Every structure is written in C-alpha cells, then in structure tokens.
Amino acid sequence: xxxxxCLKLAFTALALLLATSGQAQAKTVKAGFxxxxxxxxxxxxxxxxxxxEFLQKELGDKVEIDFKEKVIAPSDAEGVFRAYAEQxxxxxxxxxxxxxxxxxxxxxxxxxxxxxHCAGYKxxxxxxxxxxxxxxxxxxxxxxxxLMGFKNVGTVATMxxxxxxxxxxxxxxxxxxxxxxxxxxxxPSSLNTxxxxxxxxxxxxxxxxxTTLAARKHDLIRQMADTPDSAKAACAAGVPAIGYGEDAAxxxxxxTLVSTLFNWGPVYVKKVNQIINESWTAQxxxxxxxxxxxxxxxxxxxxxxxxxxxxxxxxxxxAKGSDDSFAGPLCDQSGVLRIPKGEKATDKELLTMxxxxxxVNGSIPE
Numbered sequence: 001x002x003x004x005x006c007l008k009l010a011f012t013a014l015a016l017l018l019a020t021s022g023q024a025q026a027k028t029v030k031a032g033f034x035x036x037x038x039x040x041x042x043x044x045x046x047x048x049x050x051x052x053e054f055l056q057k058e059l060g061d062k063v064e065i066d067f068k069e070k071v072i073a074p075s076d077a078e079g080v081f082r083a084y085a086e087q088x089x090x091x092x093x094x095x096x097x098x099x100x101x102x103x104x105x106x107x108x109x110x111x112x113x114x115x116x117h118c119a120g121y122k123x124x125x126x127x128x129x130x131x132x133x134x135x136x137x138x139x140x141x142x143x144x145x146x147l148m149g150f151k152n153v154g155t156v157a158t159m160x161x162x163x164x165x166x167x168x169x170x171x172x173x174x175x176x177x178x179x180x181x182x183x184x185x186x187x188p189s190s191l192n193t194x195x196x197x198x199x200x201x202x203x204x205x206x207x208x209x210x211t212t213l214a215a216r217k218h219d220l221i222r223q224m225a226d227t228p229d230s231a232k233a234a235c236a237a238g239v240p241a242i243g244y245g246e247d248a249a250x251x252x253x254x255x256t257l258v259s260t261l262f263n264w265g266p267v268y269v270k271k272v273n274q275i276i277n278e279s280w281t282a283q284x285x286x287x288x289x290x291x292x293x294x295x296x297x298x299x300x301x302x303x304x305x306x307x308x309x310x311x312x313x314x315x316x317x318x319a320k321g322s323d324d325s326f327a328g329p330l331c332d333q334s335g336v337l338r339i340p341k342g343e344k345a346t347d348k349e350l351l352t353m354x355x356x357x358x359x360v361n362g363s364i365p366e
Contacts, residue, residue: 029091029275031055031268032084033067034077036096036226037201042251043226043244044200044262045069048095048118051264058269062276071099078102085110090275093268094118096200097161103127114280116271119163121351123282130267131163133288135170135350136318137260137296139325140311141242142171144258144299145220146178147307150240151186154213155194155222156206156230160365162353164224168194170325171222171242172359181310189333193218194362201226207233214239220257228253240300247297258311259297266292286347289319326350331358 039049049067056065066089068080077099084092085106091114094103100120107115107127115127123129145153153175158164172192179186195209202225210221210230214237221234222242231241231253241248243259267285274280287293296315299308317323328339332355339345345353354364 028062028064029272030064030089031091031093031272032089033065033093034071034080034095034099035067035069036072038069041201041226042228043246045095045226047245047262048264051268054265055268055272058265059272063272074098074102078106081106081115085113090114091116091272091280097163114275123284126282128282128285130271130285132262132267132293133286134260134262134294135166136288136323136325137294138167139170139174140296140314141258141260142174143178143314144303144307144311145242146175146180147182147310148178148303149182149184150175150220151179151184151191152218153192153220153222154210154216154218155192155224156209156213157194157196157224158200158226159198160196162351165356165364166350166353167224168192168360169353169357172357173325176359188358190361191359192361194360196365197225198365203227203229206230210234211237223248231256243297249297249300255300257300257303261295261297263293263295288323289315290321332356333358333360
C-alpha cells in the first residue's frame with residue numbers, strides 16, 4: 001500500500017513538473033500594429049483599435065501588443081515595420097492600403113516574421129493579406145434604403161480603388177433590389193450619384209460634399225469616408241444618412257438609418273492564434289458575416305419593422321454562406337454585360353473591380 005501510494009505521488013509530481021515546464025516554455029506572442037490615424041478618429045482606425053482591444057481581452061497574457069498611430073507615409077511605415085521585426089515581434093500588421101509596398105520590402109529581410117497587410121493584394125511567403133467583405137453589409141444597407149423608397153442617393157466616396165468601387169456597386173444593387181420589391185418606379189441610370197474625396201479622410205471636404213449633395217435634393221447621403229463627418233453634415237441639412245466603418249449615430253449623426261461596421265477583433269484573434277499554434281501561413285483572408293468580421297449597427301427608429309426583418313433575414317442568409325449580391329445578369333453603366341445570368345462575380349472580379357453597375361451616376365477617376 002505504501003509503495004503504491006509513493007508511486008502515485010511520484011507520478012503526480014512528475015506530471016506537475018512537466019506541466020509547469022510546459023507553461024514556462026510557452027511563448028508570449030508579440031504583435032505589432034501600424035495604424036493609419038489616431039485611435040479616436042471615429043472611423044477606420046477606431047475600428048482597428050477596437051479589434052486590438054478585443055484581441056487583448058480574448059488572449060490576455062498570451063499576447064503582447066504594441067501599436068503606432070499616424071503611420072501614413074511609406075517611409076514611415078517601412079521604419080515601423082522594420083523596427084518591429086528587429087525587436088523580434090512574431091507578427092506585424094499594416095492596417096491600410098498604403099502600407100502594402102513598404103511591408104513587402106521589409107518582409108523580404110525578415111523571413112521568420114509573419115506580416116499581414118489589410119486591404120492589399122501583394123503577398124510573399126511570409127506576408128499575407130486580410131480584409132472583410134464589407135460590401136455584404138453595403139448591399140444590405142442599400143436594400144434597406146430601397147425598401148424605404150430612397151431613389152436619389154448621394155455618396156461621398158473616398159479613393160477610386162476596387163475596394164470602394166465594389167462597395168458603391170453593392171449598395172446600388174441592394175438599392176435596386178429594395179425598390180423592385182417595393183414596386184417603386186425609378187430612373188435605372190441614376191439611383192446613386194457618386195462624388196469623390198480622393199482621400200481616405202478629409203473632414204472639411206466630407207462636410208462640403210455632403211452639404212452640396214443635400215442642397216441638390218438627394219434624399220439620402222451615404223458616408224464612405226473614415227470619419228462620420230459627411231453623415232453629420234447630412235443630419236445638419238435635414239437629410240438621412242448611412243454610416244460606414246463605425247456607428248455614425250454614436251458619434252452624433254442622429255439621422256443615420258444604419259451603419260455598416262468593421263469587426264476586426266475575430267480576425268486578429270484568428271491570426272494570433274495561428275502564431276500560437278504554429279499554423280500560420282501567408283494567405284489571402286477575405287470573409288464577411290459568416291466569420292463575424294462585419295456587422296450592421298442598430299437601426300434608426302424610423303426604419304419600419306417589416307424592413308428590418310427583411311434586412312436581418314438577408315444578413316442571416318449571408319452568415320450561412322448564401323450571397324447573391326453580385327449575381328448576374330449585371331451590366332455596367334454603358335449597358336455592357338459583365339456578369340451573365342446564372343453566374344456570380346468571382347473573388348478575382350470583385351477584388352479587381354474597375355467598373356460601375358447600372359444605377360450609379362458618376363465616373364471612376366484615373
């Protein structure tokens with residue numbers, strides 16, 4: 001009996017020793033983030049910072065996080081990425097399109113560091129890309145707007161790249177669907193008028209363009225910029241708005257019917273867990289409602305219950321993998337068939353989109 005008890009105690013002590021040894025050897029992942037603007041910009045960077053906070057909350061002491069704000073110029077971005085790599089960070093995130101080329105340059109010098117670039121298209125053996133299918137939410141916001149009878153929308157767009165173009169298209173396609181279901185007559189060539197900031201954020205011009213669109217009798221203003229200023233300007237002019245990135249209503253745009261939201265937290269948790277599990281590889285990550293990577297804000301009280309139900313049913317379908325937002329037949333502004341009946345736009349077509357669908361009034365700057 002005594003001998004058996006001693007053996008049991010010995011095995012228990014050995015197990016505890018091995019467990020303690022394993023814990024001691026467990027590595028804390030170091031994750032560095034380069035942010036475009038300040039964490040209180042009420043838009044793009046605030047959304048990324050919320051994702052970082054979610055990451056810290058979910059993984060606790062498994063991750064050590066650092067971030068740099070206002071990393072704008074390519075030379076600054078390269079310096080930040082290089083500094084993180086030299087300080088033995090395990091994974092480095094560049095959170096805006098302009099970070100792509102500097103990150104690619106640095107990744108070649110540090111093959112053991114994992115690099116992740118947001119919204120880009122260039123990859124390497126140790127550099128992946130990540131983005132979310134925000135156009136799914138844009139489609140539903142447009143669908144809601146059409147169901148409510150809006151048919152002369154003014155959009156304050158940002159940079160003329162595929163990400164923004166497909167967002168404009170998705171919103172317009174949803175708008176058409178909603179109007180068709182409502183049985184509302186409309187001008188098929190001029191549902192959504194687009195004006196360009198040619199910047200990601202420019203609060204003064206966001207205000208000016210939104211105010212101008214309202215003065216031209218557009219019945220709904222769609223914000224696409226990194227701040228809620230165009231939505232706030234719409235409210236000041238007595239015109240309802242659609243928010244983008246963060247909840248515009250939370251930041252004072254009380255007329256916002258709904259906002260399309262980035263939800264970066266689950267993306268960051270997934271990427272860092274891959275480092276922890278030693279399963280990270282350079283991939284092109286692109287997911288939407290099915291991965292909880294995007295959201296819709298609460299609806300404005302003026303949105304009818306029946307409209308909410310239809311929009312939420314659409315969201316549920318997308319979360320289950322059913323996305324027909326870019327299903328053919330789809331023609332461009334000139335009437336050329338781009339997506340045939342019975343087909344859907346491929347990921348490649350969406351990621352490289354350089355044309356507007358019928359219903360968009362405006363052109364794409366070179």
